[in-house]
Amino acid sequence: MTFGPGDRVRVLAAEKPGHVRTPAYLKGKAGWVESVIGTFPNPEELAYGLSGLPERPLYKVGFRQTDLWKDYRGPAEDCLYADIYEHWLESERGTK
Amino acid sequence: MSNHTHEETGSMTSPYAARIRAIEALLLEKGVLTEPEVQDSISYMEARTPANGAKLVARAWVDPDFKELLLSDGKAAAKELGMDPEHPAEFIVVENTPEVHNLIVCTLCSCYPRAILGRPPDWYKSFAYRSRAVREPRAVMREFGFEPPEGVEVLVHDSTADVRYMVLPMRPPGTEGMDEEELAGLVTRDSLVGVNVPRSLSRTSLG
Amino acid sequence: MGGVHDMGGSPAGPVDKGQHEVEDWERLADAINGALGAKGLQSTDELRRAIESLKDYRDLSYYERWVAATEKLLVQKGVLSGDEIDERAAEIERRWNGP
Numbered sequence: 487m488t489f490g491p492g493d494r495v496r497v498l499a500a501e502k503p504g505h506v507r508t509p510a511y512l513k514g515k516a517g518w519v520e521s522v523i524g525t526f527p528n529p530e531e532l533a534y535g536l537s538g539l540p541e542r543p544l545y546k547v548g549f550r551q552t553d554l555w556k557d558y559r560g561p562a563e564d565c566l567y568a569d570i571y572e573h574w575l576e577s578e579r580g581t582k
Numbered sequence: 583m584s585n586h587t588h589e590e591t592g593s594m595t596s597p598y599a600a601r602i603r604a605i606e607a608l609l610l611e612k613g614v615l616t617e618p619e620v621q622d623s624i625s626y627m628e629a630r631t632p633a634n635g636a637k638l639v640a641r642a643w644v645d646p647d648f649k650e651l652l653l654s655d656g657k658a659a660a661k662e663l664g665m666d667p668e669h670p671a672e673f674i675v676v677e678n679t680p681e682v683h684n685l686i687v688c689t690l691c692s693c694y695p696r697a698i699l700g701r702p703p704d705w706y707k708s709f710a711y712r713s714r715a716v717r718e719p720r721a722v723m724r725e726f727g728f729e730p731p732e733g734v735e736v737l738v739h740d741s742t743a744d745v746r747y748m749v750l751p752m753r754p755p756g757t758e759g760m761d762e763e764e765l766a767g768l769v770t771r772d773s774l775v776g777v778n779v780p781r782s783l784s785r786t787s788l789g
Numbered sequence: 790m791g792g793v794h795d796m797g798g799s800p801a802g803p804v805d806k807g808q809h810e811v812e813d814w815e816r817l818a819d820a821i822n823g824a825l826g827a828k829g830l831q832s833t834d835e836l837r838r839a840i841e842s843l844k845d846y847r848d849l850s851y852y853e854r855w856v857a858a859t860e861k862l863l864v865q866k867g868v869l870s871g872d873e874i875d876e877r878a879a880e881i882e883r884r885w886n887g888p
Contacts, residue, residue, distance in 0.1 A: 507742045509689050511716065511798040523672065526744045533838035535850040537864075544743050551738075553796065560720050563735040569743035598849075598856040599814035600885070604877035605860060606821055607866075608869050615824050623823035624816060689797030691837055692851070701819070704808050707851050713801040725804055742798065 487543050487574055493519045495547060496578040497570060505533035508574045516578045517549035520567060528571070530557040607694070630700035632771035634665055635748055638675070638698070639774070640766035641786060643753040653677055660698055668697035669682040678775065682747045683730045685723065685776035687715035688741040695746035699774065716740055724775040748774050751782075754782035815852040822859060837860055871881045 489495060499514035507529050523546055527538025551564040559563070591777045607616045619707045638659060642649035652659040658671035661665075667673050673695055688694065694702035705711050715722050719738050723729065730736060739747045751773045757765060772778040800845065822884045825831040839858035849857060 505834065506843060507690060509740065509742060510795045511689075523743075523745060529743065529834045529837075532832050532834035535835060536833075538834075544745075546745075555717050559718060560736060564719070564737070565735065566716055566738040566740065568740040569745050571743065575837045595812070596850065596853055597882075598812070598818075600792045600878040600881040601860060601874060602814050602821065602856045604874050605856070605863065605869065606817060606871075607877055607881075608873060609821070609863075613799050614830070614868060615821070615828070619824045619828070620817075620820050623820035623827065624872050626823060627816070627819050690794055691840065696837040701811065704851075705804050705806050708805060709796060709799075709847075710801040710804045713796045714804070716797045722804060726806070743880075787801070 487522060487525075489519045489522070489543075489545060489575065491511075491519050491521055494578040495545075495575045497520055497547070498574050500574075503529075505530055506562040506574075508570060509568065511554065512549070512568055512570070515554055517547050517550055517553070520546040522546075523569060528573075538580060544569055545572065545575065547575070589618055594751070627696070627700060631685050632698065632699050632769075632774060634660075634663075635695075635699050635771070635774040636750075636766040636769035637663055637762075638665075639750055639769045639780075640762045643765055644762055649750070650767065656748070665698060667695075671697075672699065673748070674745050675748050675750050676739060677750045678752045678776075680734070680752070682737055683776065684747075685715060685719050685736060685738045686741065686747045686749060687712060687738060689713070689716055690740075690742060693741035693746060695748050697746070698748065699771065703771065723777055726772060728778045749776040751776075751780050754780055756783045792841050793846045812852075814856075818852045818855045818859070822855060830849075830868075831859075831862055839865075 495518065496514065496516040497508060497512045497514060523544040525541035525543050528542050529538065530536040546567055547570045549566050551558045551560060551563065551566055552562050554566060586744055591721070606620065610617060614624065638652060641663060642652045648659060648662070651662070652675050653663070656675045657667045662674065692702055694706060696702070697721055711722065719736050720730070730780040741747055751769065753765070754768060757768070768780040770780060771779045822831065822836060836855070836858055839861045840846070841853050842861070843854060843857055846854065860874060864871050877888065
């Protein structure tokens with residue numbers, strides 16, 4: 487389990503063929519780990535009948551809406567959360 | 583097996599209706615599935631309705647210990663009320679407070695706590711909801727007649743993985759005298775997704 | 790950008806709040822998938838992958854996508870053949886439409 491709650495992370499801006507559960511609108515975006523959900527078999531492999539093992543850590547990652555959308559209509563405090571697998575995250579250093 | 587009926591609108595039933603019937607017939611003939619297995623699966627879905635969610639919410643409103651359980655271990659709370667949440671996925675309940683309003687969506691498909699609430703509504707599965715709920719949640723909620731009060735943060739949860747989410751709405755004011763069953767009657771399916779809030783006793787329409 | 794199903798943030802019109810009556814065949818689509826899943830013959834992830842791969846994703850209704858994807862998976866796994874499904878579906882349609 488690489489990350490813990492409060493860690494700043496960035497979603498990889500990778501293009502990966504096949505079935506992925508990381509939405510395009512979050513790729514390359516920075517946020518924080520809100521919580522550790524647990525470990526689960528990798529859906530990218532389950533989708534093709536593979537075992538998906540070893541299990542991968544899954545995190546609830548938070549983002550400021552104003553960081554996701556240039557035209558976001560709403561207060562700066564509004565947030566969005568998505569459940570992202572560890573292999574789609576990298577550590578994000580630096581200021582907010 | 584139930585009889586086929588054509589749509590009442592007069593338009594042709596989807597060609598996929600015959601295909602799924604064909605698939606069913608062939609799977610049964612080949613012994614891949616049995617009739618009881620198909621019937622059990624039908625019964626499974628029919629038994630699950632938003633009333634289950636309303637029960638969880640009403641109990642949480644009257645019992646602080648249950649509320650704590652619901653927020654920390656949704657499946658355990660559901661089991662305590664005699665529900666049978668499905669195995670693989672996690673079930674997480676997020677709480678509305680005077681500071682925070684939650685909205686649930688699945689942009690990639692239509693993930694929804696079916697094991698508790700049954701089938702999601704058509705609008706939840708629509709391209710418009712899946713596209714816009716993450717980007718303009720307040721505009722979407724406005725279309726459902728709801729505007730969060732000034733100063734309330736909106737938190738959107740995109741169910742991208744193994745978790746299914748449900749909202750624990752706030753208990754409407756003036757409901758102190760109501761029993762659990764009456765309280766459950768206030769909890770709409772839409773309030774469990776977060777596009778709206780439960781019925782209140784003194785309904786005021788939006789602007 | 791992601792596949793056609795990966796639509797978070799895309800422009801779209803108002804949300805249609807109408808609810809259609811769930812038809813028997815749609816219930817059956819749910820049930821077949823549930824039963825296949827319960828027996829470990831098909832996973833949710835496989836179904837999603839198959840749905841996402843449908844060329845007419847945007848033109849099919851929700852349950853039409855499910856049926857098309859289920860068929861795709863069953864044929865891919867060699868459980869059923871496209872031909873026998875075609876044949877049986879045609880037979881069923883003939884029966885429904887009457888002599």
